[in-house]
Amino acid sequence: MSAGQKIYEGKAKILYTTEDPNVLLTHFKDDATAFNAQKRGSIVGKGQMNCAISTHLFQLLEAEGIATHWLDSPSANEMRVRAVKILPLEVVVRNIAAGSLCQQTGLALGTILKQPLVEFYYKNDALGDPLLTHDRLFLLELATPVQVEQLQTAALRINQILSDFFERCGITLVDFKLEFGLDAQNHLLLADEISPDTCRLWNQADSDPTQRVMDKDRFRHDLGNVEAAYRQVLERVLAQSVQK
Numbered sequence: 001m002s003a004g005q006k007i008y009e010g011k012a013k014i015l016y017t018t019e020d021p022n023v024l025l026t027h028f029k030d031d032a033t034a035f036n037a038q039k040r041g042s043i044v045g046k047g048q049m050n051c052a053i054s055t056h057l058f059q060l061l062e063a064e065g066i067a068t069h070w071l072d073s074p075s076a077n078e079m080r081v082r083a084v085k086i087l088p089l090e091v092v093v094r095n096i097a098a099g100s101l102c103q104q105t106g107l108a109l110g111t112i113l114k115q116p117l118v119e120f121y122y123k124n125d126a127l128g129d130p131l132l133t134h135d136r137l138f139l140l141e142l143a144t145p146v147q148v149e150q151l152q153t154a155a156l157r158i159n160q161i162l163s164d165f166f167e168r169c170g171i172t173l174v175d176f177k178l179e180f181g182l183d184a185q186n187h188l189l190l191a192d193e194i195s196p197d198t199c200r201l202w203n204q205a206d207s208d209p210t211q212r213v214m215d216k217d218r219f220r221h222d223l224g225n226v227e228a229a230y231r232q233v234l235e236r237v238l239a240q241s242v243q244k
């Protein structure tokens with residue numbers, strides 16, 4: 001396949017081929033969707049902001065020894081990544097109850113979890129990305145038991161690194177979603193993005209449950225000032241070195 005061919009367009013990103021079959025170019029879009037794409041819109045400057053935030057966080061994780069797909073970011077809204085086969089799983093880590101955890105368990109919003117919770121969701125839009133049990137995950141052969149163990153360990157380590165980093169930014173990492181892929185050598189790499197689209201981030205300087213939200217929940221629930229919240233996350237993230 002020649003360079004510059006679109007191979008996939010998702011809700012927030014487009015993937016293009018490059019001259020190297022092991023490398024893909026990710027283009028971050030301003031488009032925003034929520035509730036399984038039932039709500040659609042656009043957040044001005046989101047593509048560039050999410051690309052810059054993700055770039056910084058992937059560099060942080062690489063510096064801490066986490067293998068990611070990130071190679072470099074050649075322009076403001078583009079990232080070159082290792083080509084991987086994405087596992088059809090969304091790995092969600094939660095530190096504080098919010099979103100679907102509250103809806104499905106009755107836990108009050110903001111309940112601090114005694115230990116981080118790692119959950120696996122089936123990445124399948126037609127089915128609405130359902131929560132999986134380990135047995136269902138194995139039944140569908142979405143990952144091997146060894147891979148599930150590796151994903152669980154990586155997710156908890158990433159949570160520790162990101163929680164510490166966001167703490168330095170004055171931000172609480174409530175929960176987030178990760179995606180992983182396998183490279184040509186079958187190595188598990190962290191893929192996709194880490195941004196206010198995929199994390200719940202609460203401003204520690206604000207206790208008001210609406211004001212403190214610095215992530216896509218502002219878009220999901222029409223809280224306003226979405227761009228300003230993303231911009232604030234960007235500024236605070238870039239102000240912190242990826243080295244401790």
Ligand code: UDP
Pocket residue numbers: 090092098099100101129175176177197198199200216
């Ligand atoms: N998330 C995501 N993509 C998804 C579903 C969830 O990035 O398709 C993120 C979401 O932003 C939050 C975390 O994963 O940081 C947990 O989301 P939850 O299960 O609470 O679902 P939601 O309330 O977003 O429907």
